[in-house]
Amino acid sequence: MSAxxxxxxxxxxxxxxxxxxxxxxxxxxxxxxxxxxxxxxMQLSADLAALLMAAPFALGAVxxxxxxxxxxxxxxxxxxxxxxxxxxxxxxxxxxVALAISGALVLRGAGKSAAGRRAARSMLAGAFVxxxxxxxxxxxxxxxxxxAW
Amino acid sequence: MRERVxxxxxxxxxxxCLSYAVLRLLAVGEPGGxxxxxxxxxxxxxxxxxxxxxxxxxxxSAVRDSDAWLERVPLAVALVLSxxxxxxxxxx
Numbered sequence: 001m002s003a004x005x006x007x008x009x010x011x012x013x014x015x016x017x018x019x020x021x022x023x024x025x026x027x028x029x030x031x032x033x034x035x036x037x038x039x040x041x042m043q044l045s046a047d048l049a050a051l052l053m054a055a056p057f058a059l060g061a062v063x064x065x066x067x068x069x070x071x072x073x074x075x076x077x078x079x080x081x082x083x084x085x086x087x088x089x090x091x092x093x094x095x096x097v098a099l100a101i102s103g104a105l106v107l108r109g110a111g112k113s114a115a116g117r118r119a120a121r122s123m124l125a126g127a128f129v130x131x132x133x134x135x136x137x138x139x140x141x142x143x144x145x146x147x148a149w
Numbered sequence: 150m151r152e153r154v155x156x157x158x159x160x161x162x163x164x165x166c167l168s169y170a171v172l173r174l175l176a177v178g179e180p181g182g183x184x185x186x187x188x189x190x191x192x193x194x195x196x197x198x199x200x201x202x203x204x205x206x207x208x209x210s211a212v213r214d215s216d217a218w219l220e221r222v223p224l225a226v227a228l229v230l231s232x233x234x235x236x237x238x239x240x241x
Contacts, residue, residue, distance in 0.1 A: 102158045109154035
């Protein structure tokens with residue numbers, strides 16, 4: 001398998017896992033809003049969402065050097081606005097991952113109290129908002145600047 | 150013990166976001182913006198993660214009333230995210 005094919009494969013996996021994490025993240029955000037206690041499934045979906053947000057972030061770290069040397073120079077030269085959106089996407093991804101992990105941990109630690117559930121929900125909802133913006137920005141960048149491999 | 154983990158985790162998430170945005174803000178005007186190919190993105194993320202870890206451990210060991218702390222988290226999330234998303238959009 002050539003480096004280009006591997007990059008393309010990992011880049012797609014990165015995007016798909018990110019959207020999957022986004023979908024799973026919606027479950028605890030909605031169920032925590034109903035004001036009930038923490039169920040086993042709710043905790044599981046929050047943990048899974050945090051994991052599914054962190055995994056594409058780690059994959060992004062793996063493919064970033066190839067992006068920086070093989071894609072970015074041309075992108076910056078030919079479409080600086082698209083490159084800027086990509087940078088914004090990276091920043092938003094950091095916020096989404098940090099809040100998703102901390103939200104899941106808050107739910108695990110203080111899910112029995114109403115204050116703990118409210119805190120967890122606000123963090124998971126914040127992560128969801130950032131993740132939606134990250135996903136949309138990623139889609140937009142990919143549709144404009146996919147390398148011709 | 151579990152409440153302390155929750156307090157530490159909430160401090161971790163908030164401080165990572167805040168630290169990352171401030172580090173980005175400090176780099177404005179220096180090489181490393183969207184117009185260059187040398188953006189230390191993962192170094193910035195790692196440093197923000199380290200700051201979050203330290204803040205999380207400090208909060209978990211220092212905070213006595215965990216419920217009072219957790220009550221303030223939603224407002225803190227709103228304020229921190231407003232600031233951080235603004236930085237992310239204005240200074241790519």
